[in-house]
Amino acid sequence: MTSPAPEPRPGAGADAGAPASPAASSSDPFQPADVTWARVSPRLIPVRWILVAFWVGLPALVCAVLAVLLTVWLWIPAGVLAAALLWAVLLIPRQVRAIGYAERDDDLLIRKGILFRQLVVVPYGRMQFVDVSAGPLARRFGIATVQLHTAAASTDAEIPGLAPGEAERLRDRLTAHGEARLAGL
Amino acid sequence: MSDPQTRVPGASADQLEWHRVHPVTPLVRAWAAVLVLLFVLGNQALDSLSSLGEVAGQVVRLWWVAVLALLLFLLVVAGVSWLAWRMTTYAVDDTAAHLRKGILFRQQRHARLDRLQAVDVRQPLVARLFGLAELTLEVAGGADSAVRIGFLRLDDANALRADLLARAAGVKARRAAGTREPAQAEVRDQAAVREQVTSDQQSDAAGVPGAATGVVPDAEAPRDAVAAVAAPVPEPVLEAPENAVYEVPPGRLVASLLRLPVIWIILLAFVGLGVAVGVTRNFGLLGSVLPGLFGAGAYLFSRFAGEFGFRAAISPDGIRLRHGLLETRAQTIPPGRVQALSLTQGFWWRGKGWWRVKVNVAGYGVEGNSETQHVLLPVGPRDEALTALWLVLPDLRTDEVAPLLDEGLTGDARTDRWFTTSPRTARIFDPISWRRNGFAVAERVLLLRTGRLTRSLVVVPHERTQSLGVEQGPWQRRRGVASFAVHSTPGPVGPRVPHLASGVVAGLLDEQSVRARTARAHQPPERWMEQVTALPEVADGRDGTA
Numbered sequence: 001m002t003s004p005a006p007e008p009r010p011g012a013g014a015d016a017g018a019p020a021s022p023a024a025s026s027s028d029p030f031q032p033a034d035v036t037w038a039r040v041s042p043r044l045i046p047v048r049w050i051l052v053a054f055w056v057g058l059p060a061l062v063c064a065v066l067a068v069l070l071t072v073w074l075w076i077p078a079g080v081l082a083a084a085l086l087w088a089v090l091l092i093p094r095q096v097r098a099i100g101y102a103e104r105d106d107d108l109l110i111r112k113g114i115l116f117r118q119l120v121v122v123p124y125g126r127m128q129f130v131d132v133s134a135g136p137l138a139r140r141f142g143i144a145t146v147q148l149h150t151a152a153a154s155t156d157a158e159i160p161g162l163a164p165g166e167a168e169r170l171r172d173r174l175t176a177h178g179e180a181r182l183a184g185l
Numbered sequence: 186m187s188d189p190q191t192r193v194p195g196a197s198a199d200q201l202e203w204h205r206v207h208p209v210t211p212l213v214r215a216w217a218a219v220l221v222l223l224f225v226l227g228n229q230a231l232d233s234l235s236s237l238g239e240v241a242g243q244v245v246r247l248w249w250v251a252v253l254a255l256l257l258f259l260l261v262v263a264g265v266s267w268l269a270w271r272m273t274t275y276a277v278d279d280t281a282a283h284l285r286k287g288i289l290f291r292q293q294r295h296a297r298l299d300r301l302q303a304v305d306v307r308q309p310l311v312a313r314l315f316g317l318a319e320l321t322l323e324v325a326g327g328a329d330s331a332v333r334i335g336f337l338r339l340d341d342a343n344a345l346r347a348d349l350l351a352r353a354a355g356v357k358a359r360r361a362a363g364t365r366e367p368a369q370a371e372v373r374d375q376a377a378v379r380e381q382v383t384s385d386q387q388s389d390a391a392g393v394p395g396a397a398t399g400v401v402p403d404a405e406a407p408r409d410a411v412a413a414v415a416a417p418v419p420e421p422v423l424e425a426p427e428n429a430v431y432e433v434p435p436g437r438l439v440a441s442l443l444r445l446p447v448i449w450i451i452l453l454a455f456v457g458l459g460v461a462v463g464v465t466r467n468f469g470l471l472g473s474v475l476p477g478l479f480g481a482g483a484y485l486f487s488r489f490a491g492e493f494g495f496r497a498a499i500s501p502d503g504i505r506l507r508h509g510l511l512e513t514r515a516q517t518i519p520p521g522r523v524q525a526l527s528l529t530q531g532f533w534w535r536g537k538g539w540w541r542v543k544v545n546v547a548g549y550g551v552e553g554n555s556e557t558q559h560v561l562l563p564v565g566p567r568d569e570a571l572t573a574l575w576l577v578l579p580d581l582r583t584d585e586v587a588p589l590l591d592e593g594l595t596g597d598a599r600t601d602r603w604f605t606t607s608p609r610t611a612r613i614f615d616p617i618s619w620r621r622n623g624f625a626v627a628e629r630v631l632l633l634r635t636g637r638l639t640r641s642l643v644v645v646p647h648e649r650t651q652s653l654g655v656e657q658g659p660w661q662r663r664r665g666v667a668s669f670a671v672h673s674t675p676g677p678v679g680p681r682v683p684h685l686a687s688g689v690v691a692g693l694l695d696e697q698s699v700r701a702r703t704a705r706a707h708q709p710p711e712r713w714m715e716q717v718t719a720l721p722e723v724a725d726g727r728d729g730t731a
Contacts, residue, residue, distance in 0.1 A: 029655045029667050029691035106702055117662075121653040121698050125705060151325060151524075151547055152651035152672035154679070 030111055030119050037100030037111065043141045044096045044161025050137060052088045056081055101159050103173065106181065108148065110157050122157045125181035126150045130174050132167050146170050201276040201283060210273070210336045211266030213312045226255060275334045277345070279352055282322055284332050296324045296332045298353040299711040302522050302548040305558075306342050306515040307335075313513065318342040322349065323548030325674070331548060347424035350502040350517060355712025427500035430576060431562070431569045437539075438492055441564035442485055444533040451481050491557035492564075497576065501714065504576050508557065516558070520713045522546055523577045524649045525673040525680055526561070528570050528594065530640040540570035540594075544577065545676030559677045567594065578646065580629045589625060593632050593642040597621045604634060610664040611684035624669070624682050624693065629704070631671065631697065633682050643680045645671050647704035653697060655690055662687075669693060 060081035067074035094114055102109040107123045127148050134144040144167040148157035162170065212219070265288070273286040284294045305321040312318060312335075319335025320342050337345065442448070458474050461467075493510035503519035524545040534540070542562035549558050557563075562573040571590065575582045581590065589603050598606040598620035606623030607615070615622060618637035625632045631650075633643040650671055657667040667690045671680040685693070 027688040027691040029687055029694055030657070032691065032695060107698055115659045117655075117657045119655040119694075121694060123650075123652065123698065123702060123705075125702075126651050150651040150672065151674045153675045154654075154670070154672045155652045156654070157652065 030117050032109070035102045035104065035109060037102050037109075040096065040099045040101075040159065040161035041143050041163050041166075042093075042096065043143050043163075044099075045093050047137055047141050047143065047161070048092045048096065049089060052085060052092065056085045056088065060085055096161065099160065103170075108157070108174065110159060118156075120155065120157050122148050122150060122155060123181070124174065124177035127174060127178040130171050130178075132171050134164070146174075148174065201278055203274040203276045203283075203285075206270065206273055206275070206334065207315075207317055207336050207338060208270060209315050209317060211270055213309070213315060213317060213336050215266065216311050226251075277349060277352065282332055282334075282349060284334060294332055296322050298349065299355075300324050301349070301353040301519065303519070303546050304346050304349060304517045306339075306346055308339070308509075308513045310511045312336055320345055320349075323546070325547035343424065346517065347502075350425065350519065353519065353712065354502060354714035355710070356714050425500040425502040427498040427505050429496060429498045431497050431565065431572060433492065433495040433563050433565060435493060437564060438489065438495070440537075441534065441539055442489060444537070445485070445531070446533065447481050447485060451478060454478060488557070488563075492560060495560075495563050497562070497573065499576055503713075504561070506561070508560075508563075514558070518544075518546055521709055521711075523646075524651075524676070525643060525645045525671075525678040526574060526577055527641060527643045527678040528574065529636075529642075530594075532638045534564070535640075538567055539564050540567060541565075542570050542573040543677045545673050545678045547674040549676060556677065574644065578630060578644065581627070581644075586627060589627060589632070590642075593625065593634050594640065596634075597637070598623070604632075605685070605689055607684045608666065608686045610686075611666045613664070614661070614666070614684050619684065622682055622684060624685070626696070626700070631680075631700075633671070633680050635682060643678055645673060645680050647697075647700045648708040649673065650697065650701040653694055655694060657687070671697075 060078050063074050063078035063081060067078055091114075095112075098112060098114045098117075100109075100111045102111075106125075107121050110120045110122070112118060128151055129149050131147040131149065132144055133147070138144060142164060143161045144164050145158060145160045146162055146167050147159070149155070150157070159170070268288050269286070272288055272291070273284075275285070276283045280299070281295045281297050284292075284296075286292050301322060302325045303323040305323070306318050307321060308318045315336075316339050317336035318339045319333055320337065322332040322334070324330055324332065334345070335342075454474060454477065458470060461470050490510040490512075492508055495506070495508040498505040498507075500517075503517050503522070506514075506516040506518070508514060524547055526542065526544045528540050528542050530538075530540050540562070541560070541564055543559045544561050545559070561577070562570055565573070574590070592601060592604055596604065598604075601623070603625040604623040605625065606621070607619045609619075611622075612619045618635065621637045621640070622635050624634065629646055631645045631647060633645070635641050635643075651674065652672045654670040654672060655667050656670070661667060661684065665687050666684040667687050668681065668683040669685055669690050670682075673680055
């Protein structure tokens with residue numbers, strides 16, 4: 001796989017000047033071959049709804065009340081907030097369904113996002129520690145968050161909305177994998 | 186609470202030998218606080234003096250009270266600092282460095298030496314006056330995980346550093362618990378091995394064009410620490426001999442700073458300010474702009490002071506960097522501790538062909554106090570920049586890789602042979618540098634090239650890849666491109682290439698995780714001297730490339 005001297009990579013850089021063919025998108029980086037994605041629990045949807053209702057819906061309500069009491073100008077922020085709330089409420093189910101993770105032999109893949117998609121590949125041997133956390137709201141709905149930490153601060157490897165049993169299983173598996181493939185920094 | 190201190194030296198449960206830091210330490214640490222205190226007290230005394238000027242007799246009496254209170258306060262401070270000094274002890278054994286400190290809240294810290302990432306000997310200005318230095322062991326444990334042993338006499342600090350590095354390198358680890366003489370003999374034996382290695386690397390350095398200005402022929406001079414070993418280190422340890430590789434003359438440093446855009450911003454601000462004040466006769470404008478100017482000036486000065494007298498040397502214990510005008514710092518980065526490296530050239534440095542080389546070292550990043558800690562070469566011509574690269578990655582010093590590096594530094598898609606760049610569809614995202622943005626794969630490293638005005642080449646060894654990431658926005662998806670990132674430890678180097686073709690990214694993601702895994706399986710041991718003595722085939726491989 002590795003050669004002593006860097007070889008010219010055929011077809012990759014040479015035709016960079018030419019217009020890229022649409023065939024390039026045929027192999028999607030967000031859908032690696034032979035990977036089956038595990039979904040997170042749908043109970044994450046109501047949790048996020050409640051959070052959005054609290055942080056966006058409540059201010060919208062306050063603005064609306066103040067608009068009735070004080071000045072009509074406050075209808076503008078109220079409207080904007082209400083629109084954002086509606087958008088978020090419609091978007092959240094799709095967002096939650098878009099979160100996926102996959103355990104491969106040597107690394108864990110985490111995918112999220114619909115419009116702005118991101119994918120993180122975390123090798124088991126690189127994990128420094130695993131966090132399992134659940135806030136009061138998440139506990140009430142019976143979900144937990146598993147977060148992987150590597151030595152890189154920029155590794156954003158968080159899986160929200162796992163059933164507690166699944167979270168524990170994942171934590172134990174990750175820890176076992178990490179010990180088996182332990183490497184230094 | 187007071188009786189633990191009676192049994193501190195040498196009497197702990199294990200056979201560790203505990204040492205104290207230098208008694209002047211509290212003064213060196215707290216001099217600023219002491220000055221501020223004196224200033225405030227003096228001010229208040231003056232104030233009270235002037236306001237109560239009419240009742241002179243009372244003032245005199247109050248004066249004595251104030252002096253008495255001050256004396257009492259100083260006594261308490263001195264007592265507390267003396268206690269703190271008494272309670273601060275350190276010890277070193279073959280596997281870890283230990284530090285105990287704190288009066289009420291005792292803290293014990295053990296740093297595993299095989300996880301040692303870097304050792305810095307820092308001398309702040311005040312400490313220099315006393316000839317003291319602080320030793321910092323970076324162990325990559327997150328925020329504030331460094332073990333700071335200080336202050337010590339400079340010679341002691343250097344000797345301790347040599348001792349720590351020898352232990353961390355595994356030179357002492359296999360030593361049997363025998364008598365003193367054989368142990369010494371083995372240490373010297375190992376030192377001989379180190380000299381052997383250094384002379385190899387020295388011939389490397391001598392071959393580098395424009396480098397190796399002060400090569401010491403027989404590695405005799407750098408053994409400065411041998412004679413000066415005092416009480417803190419039980420057995421004298423030979424400091425690994427080193428060879429100077431490059432240094433940055435002050436003239437070049439000043440010239441490079443004058444070519445920074447900050448200078449032009451400052452000048453423009455001054456001109457604009459002059460015009461504005463001249464036109465409006467409103468001198469209040471001065472006050473509004475001055476803070477910004479001070480900030481810019483402070484940045485320039487900190488860079489000048491931090492990178493002044495920059496010297497780099499190579500030794501078997503790793504890269505040695507020395508720099509600083511007011512506060513001096515001597516860094517030692519052992520082999521294999523650099524997580525990522527970047528070579529950058531700002532637009533205004535292009536005429537001179539200057540490059541700046543920065544590194545990510547785990548443990549440095551979280552401190553964040555100074556940018557200079559991450560600098561491997563503040564400013565230097567291309568040859569020196571490549572020398573700096575080869576200090577970190579000697580494997581890249583081959584004729585096959587040279588054109589690849591050339592391409593990485595200055596090439597773009599029109600001349601590329603190895604680099605894979607953004608497709609033409611990415612032009613709309615980055616019309617200037619879409620031809621530069623790209624990556625190339627060598628046997629041991631991944632090279633990421635970005636920027637046309639500010640050129641940048643990032644080199645990440647495969648075995649230092651932490652995790653990989655891909656991002657894609659909606660517009661990028663329509664254009665069939667995605668951004669690729671390699672996650673490295675915190676630091677100034679962020680390995681990332683924007684807008685590569687989706688298919689290319691998918692392939693790279695797959696291949697790179699395999700490459701990283703393979704490289705990790707074959708990475709050299711954490712104790713870096715073990716590969717020299719215990720793994721001859723690795724050493725052979727290195728000779729083969731040199």
